[in-house]
Amino acid sequence: MTTTRQSLAALLRDLPAAHRALLTTLVVSALVTLGYGVLFGALTAFVRAGFFELHPETGYRFMTLHGVTIFFYWLYFGQATMLLALAAAEGGAIRGIKLAPAAWLGTLLMLLGFTANQIGAWTGPPLLYDASPEVAGEERVAAGMSYVGYLLLAAGLFLVAASAIATALAAKAAANPRVWSTIGFGVVTWAGLLMVSSVAAVNAFLPSALWAYGLADMPTDPSTGWHLLFHNLHYLPLMGTVLIWYALIREMTGVKSIFGSRFSKIVFASYLIFVPPTSLYHMFLEPGLAPLVRVLGSLLSLFISVPTVAVFLVIVVSLEASMRARGSRGLFAWMRALPWRTPEMAAIGAAVVNLGLGGSLAFVLIQERLATLLSDTFFVPAYFHFLTVGTVSLTLLAGLMRITPALTGALRAPRLLALMPVVVTVGLVLFGFAGIFAGISGMPRRVLDASYDGAAPANWLMLSQIVGVGAILMAAGLLIHVAILLAGIALPVRRTVPSRSPAVLATPDGAAFRQAAWTGPLSVVLLVAAMYAITIVAFSLMQALPVVASAGGH
Amino acid sequence: MNDLSDVPANAGSMRHHLTTRRGFIATASFGAVSLYALWAAFDAAPFNIVGLHDSNVPGGGHGGAKETAADSMAGHGGHGAANAGAASEEFRRMTEDFVARHRLPDGSVRAPRNELALSETMPAAHDMHASHGTMPMEAMSGTPVDVYLMAQQWSYEPAVLRLDAEVPYRFRMMATDASHGAALQLGRGSQIIRLRRGILTDRELTFRRPGEYLVYCTVYCGVGHDRMTGKIIVS
Numbered sequence: 001m002t003t004t005r006q007s008l009a010a011l012l013r014d015l016p017a018a019h020r021a022l023l024t025t026l027v028v029s030a031l032v033t034l035g036y037g038v039l040f041g042a043l044t045a046f047v048r049a050g051f052f053e054l055h056p057e058t059g060y061r062f063m064t065l066h067g068v069t070i071f072f073y074w075l076y077f078g079q080a081t082m083l084l085a086l087a088a089a090e091g092g093a094i095r096g097i098k099l100a101p102a103a104w105l106g107t108l109l110m111l112l113g114f115t116a117n118q119i120g121a122w123t124g125p126p127l128l129y130d131a132s133p134e135v136a137g138e139e140r141v142a143a144g145m146s147y148v149g150y151l152l153l154a155a156g157l158f159l160v161a162a163s164a165i166a167t168a169l170a171a172k173a174a175a176n177p178r179v180w181s182t183i184g185f186g187v188v189t190w191a192g193l194l195m196v197s198s199v200a201a202v203n204a205f206l207p208s209a210l211w212a213y214g215l216a217d218m219p220t221d222p223s224t225g226w227h228l229l230f231h232n233l234h235y236l237p238l239m240g241t242v243l244i245w246y247a248l249i250r251e252m253t254g255v256k257s258i259f260g261s262r263f264s265k266i267v268f269a270s271y272l273i274f275v276p277p278t279s280l281y282h283m284f285l286e287p288g289l290a291p292l293v294r295v296l297g298s299l300l301s302l303f304i305s306v307p308t309v310a311v312f313l314v315i316v317v318s319l320e321a322s323m324r325a326r327g328s329r330g331l332f333a334w335m336r337a338l339p340w341r342t343p344e345m346a347a348i349g350a351a352v353v354n355l356g357l358g359g360s361l362a363f364v365l366i367q368e369r370l371a372t373l374l375s376d377t378f379f380v381p382a383y384f385h386f387l388t389v390g391t392v393s394l395t396l397l398a399g400l401m402r403i404t405p406a407l408t409g410a411l412r413a414p415r416l417l418a419l420m421p422v423v424v425t426v427g428l429v430l431f432g433f434a435g436i437f438a439g440i441s442g443m444p445r446r447v448l449d450a451s452y453d454g455a456a457p458a459n460w461l462m463l464s465q466i467v468g469v470g471a472i473l474m475a476a477g478l479l480i481h482v483a484i485l486l487a488g489i490a491l492p493v494r495r496t497v498p499s500r501s502p503a504v505l506a507t508p509d510g511a512a513f514r515q516a517a518w519t520g521p522l523s524v525v526l527l528v529a530a531m532y533a534i535t536i537v538a539f540s541l542m543q544a545l546p547v548v549a550s551a552g553g554h
Numbered sequence: 555m556n557d558l559s560d561v562p563a564n565a566g567s568m569r570h571h572l573t574t575r576r577g578f579i580a581t582a583s584f585g586a587v588s589l590y591a592l593w594a595a596f597d598a599a600p601f602n603i604v605g606l607h608d609s610n611v612p613g614g615g616h617g618g619a620k621e622t623a624a625d626s627m628a629g630h631g632g633h634g635a636a637n638a639g640a641a642s643e644e645f646r647r648m649t650e651d652f653v654a655r656h657r658l659p660d661g662s663v664r665a666p667r668n669e670l671a672l673s674e675t676m677p678a679a680h681d682m683h684a685s686h687g688t689m690p691m692e693a694m695s696g697t698p699v700d701v702y703l704m705a706q707q708w709s710y711e712p713a714v715l716r717l718d719a720e721v722p723y724r725f726r727m728m729a730t731d732a733s734h735g736a737a738l739q740l741g742r743g744s745q746i747i748r749l750r751r752g753i754l755t756d757r758e759l760t761f762r763r764p765g766e767y768l769v770y771c772t773v774y775c776g777v778g779h780d781r782m783t784g785k786i787i788v789s
C-alpha cells in the first residue's frame with residue numbers, strides 16, 4: 001500500500017499565523033530552557049570532577065538551576081510544544097488550535113513560573129529541585145518564589161494540555177467517519193496524564209507555598225507529595241516519547257503500524273493503567289514502609305515497561321516487516337536502508353539505544369534489596385541521564401527538528417545535526433558507566449566534593465573526572481542542537497518545505513504480514529538478559545560487603 | 555495524518571508470520587516483563603543457577619550471606635512537626651546520655667561490650683515506644699548491643715564510634731532537624747540508610763572485618779551536606 005500524506009511541517013506551516021506564533025514561542029522556550037539548563041548540568045559535573053572549585057553555596061545553586069530548569073521547564077515546554085503540534089496537525093490547518101487563548105495564557109504562566117523559579121534559585125537558599133521545606137528552614141520567604149514558580153508552571157501546563165485535548169477532539173469530530181486517529185488518541189491520553197501531573201504538582205507545592213508565606217504550618221510529610229509528583233514527571237515523558245516515535249517514523253519512512261490503529265490505541269491507553277501504581281519504588285528507602293508494600297511496589301513498577309516495550313515492538317516489527325516485504329534481505333539490510341542521515345531519524349535511533357541501556361539499569365533499582373546499596377548514590381543520576389538525556393531529550397529534539405521547518409522554511413546544517421546524537425550517546429556512555437561504577441561503590445549523588453578529606457575510596461575522583469569528560473560531549477551535542485535550531489528561527493531560510501511525507505518505503509499491500517521480523521523480539525530478549533546480568537552482579541557485590549545487615553528484630 | 559486504513563482490507567484472510575501477530579506483540583511485552591517480575595518478587599531460579607542462592611538465610615535468602623531485608627521502624631514517626639520535634643528532643647537526650655556514658659578520652663565513643671551495659675540503655679528505648687521496648691529482659695540475652703547515632707546539620711553524634719567485629723549491633727538512628735542519610739562506606743560498596751526527621755530507624759548490623767568505615771550523609775540537607783561525615787572504627 002503506497003501512502004503519501006501531508007507532512008507534519010506542511011500541515012503546521014498552513015496554520016493561521018497566530019497559531020504558528022504560539023508554537024514558535026513554545027519551541028523557543030523549550031530550546032532556551034534546554035540550553036540554559038544544560039550549561040548548569042555541565043558546570044555541576046565539572047565541579048564534581050574537580051575541574052574547578054566553587055563555594056558550596058554557588059555549587060549547589062548551580063545544581064538547583066540544572067535540576068529545576070531542565071527537569072521541570074525543558075521537559076514541560078518540550079512536551080507542551082509537541083503535544084500541541086501533533087494535535088494541531090491532526091485537525092489540519094483549517095481548524096487550527098482550539099482554545100488558543102487558553103494555550104497562550106498557559107504558555108505565559110509557564111514563562112512566569114520559570115521567572116519565579118529563577119528568582120527563587122538565584123536569591124533563595126539552594127534547595128535543589130525538590131525544594132524541601134526542611135532544608136529551607138528559616139529562609140522560608142526566600143524559598144517561597146520556588147514554590148510559586150512550580151504552581152504557575154502547573155497551572156500553565158494544565159491550560160496548554162486542555163487546549164491540546166480540545167484540538168484533538170475537534171479533529172475527531174470533523175473526521176469522516178468520526179473515529180480517533182491513533183495520534184489523536186495518543187495526544188489525548190498524554191495530555192490527560194500531563195493534567196494529572198499538574199494536579200500532583202499543586203498537591204506537592206501548595207502546602208509549602210502557604211508555609212513559606214506564613215499561611216500554614218510546615219507541611220508534615222512533604223516527601224510523599226514530592227514522590228507522587230516526581231513519579232509522574234518520570235514516566236509521562238516516556239508516553240510522549242513513544243508517541244513521537246510513532247508519529248515521526250511514519251512521517252519519515254512512510255511505514256505505519258501493521259498492527260492497526262486499535263491495537264496502538266490500546267497500548268497508549270495502558271499507560272493510564274500502569275503509570276499510577278508505579279510510584280512506590282521511589283520510596284523503598286523510606287523508614288517504616290511495610291514489607292508487603294515493598295514487594296508489590298517492585299512488581300508494579302516493572303509493568304510500566306509493558307506499553308513501552310509494546311510500542312517499541314510495534315514500530316520495529318512494522319518497519320522490519322515492511323522493509324522485508326519491499327525486498328530487504330539479510331539480518332540488518334533493512335536497518336541500513338532507513339534514512340539515518342535525517343537528523344530526526346538519527347536522534348530516534350540513539351534514543352532507542354539509550355532506552356535499552358537506561359532501562360536495563362533502572363530495573364536494578366526496582367529490586368528492593370539493592371536499593372539499600374544504590375539509592376541516593378551516583379548510580380541514580382548515572383542511569384537516569386540515559387533516559388532523560390539519551391531517550392527523552394533526543395526524542396523531543398527530533399520532534400522539534402521536525403516541526404521547526406514549518407516556522408523557518410528549512411532545517412539548517414542537517415548533516416551536522418545527524419551526527420550529534422552519536423556524540424551525545426558517546427558522552428552518555430562515559431558519564432553513565434563511570435557514574436554507575438562510582439555509584440556501586442557508594443559515591444553519593446548531590447555532593448560537590450566526594451573526597452571526604454581523603455576518607456573516600458580513591459577511585460571516586462577518577463570516575464568523577466570521566467563523568468566530567470562525558471558531560472563535555474553531552475553538553476556539546478545538546479547545545480549544538482539548540483544553537484542550530486534557534487539560529488534557524490532567528491534567521492529564517494526560506495526554502496520550500498516538502499509538503500508530502502516520503503512514500504519510498506511504503507509497503508506493498510499486505511505483503512508485510514508474511515515476513516519474519518525477529519529483530520524487535522530478539523532485542524527484548526537481550527534487554528531481559530542484560531537486566532538479569534546486571535542484577536546478579538549487583539547482588540554478588542552486596543554479598544561481598546564486610547557487614548551483615550538484618551532486620552530490626554520485630 | 556489520518557490513519558484509519560491502517561490494516562489492509564484483506565488482512566484477515568492472509569497468513570501472518572508469528573512475529574507480525576498482535577497476540578505475539580502483546581505476549582512478548584507482558585512475557586518479558588513478567589519474567590523479570592517473577593524474579594524480582596521471589597528471587598527465583600537465576601540465583602540457583604549461578605550458585606549464589608542461600609536458602610538457609612532467615613528472610614528468604616537473597617544474594618547469599620546472612621542477610622535479611624534491613625528494616626526500619628517508626629517510633630513516633632511522621633505525625634506532624636510537633637511530634638517530630640518531641641521525638642527528636644527525646645532522641646537527642648538519649649544520644650547525649652549514651653555518648654556521656656561511653657565517651658573515651660580522645661572524644662570517640664566505644665559501644666558497650668557486655669549485657670550489663672546493654673541493659674542500661676533499654677529503659678530509654680522503652681520510653682520511645684519502640685517495639686523492642688516491651689521485650690522482657692530475659693529474652694534479651696543475645697540481643698544485639700544498642701548504639702545510638704544522631705544526624706543533624708551537619709554532623710553526627712557520636713562523630714567517631716568504636717565497635718567490635720562479629721558483634722551484632724542495633725543502630726538506633728534519627729535525624730533531628732531535617733532529613734539526612736547515614737550511609738556506611740564499606741569498601742566495594744555502601745549501605746545506604748535514609749533517616750527522616752523525628753522518625754526512629756533501627757538497623758541491625760554486624761561488622762565482619764576490622765577497619766575504619768566512613769559514615770556520610772546521602773540525603774541533601776543544605777550547603778554543608780558534603781562535609782557531614784562520621785567514622786566507625788571496628789577492631
Ligand code: HEM
Pocket residue numbers: 038041042044045046048063064066067070071074075128129130381385388389393444445446447470471472474475476478
Ligand atoms: C549535557 C547534559 C547534562 C549534563 C552534563 C548533566 C549533568 C548532571 C549532573 C552532574 C548532575 C548532578 C548529579 C548529582 O550530583 O546528583 C545532574 C543532575 C540531574 N540532571 Fe542532568 N545533566 C545533563 C542533562 C540533563 C537533562 C537533559 C536532564 C533532563 C531532561 C537532566 C536531569 C537531571 C536531573 C533531574 C538531575 C538531578 C538533580 C538533583 O538531584 O537535584 N540532566 N545532571
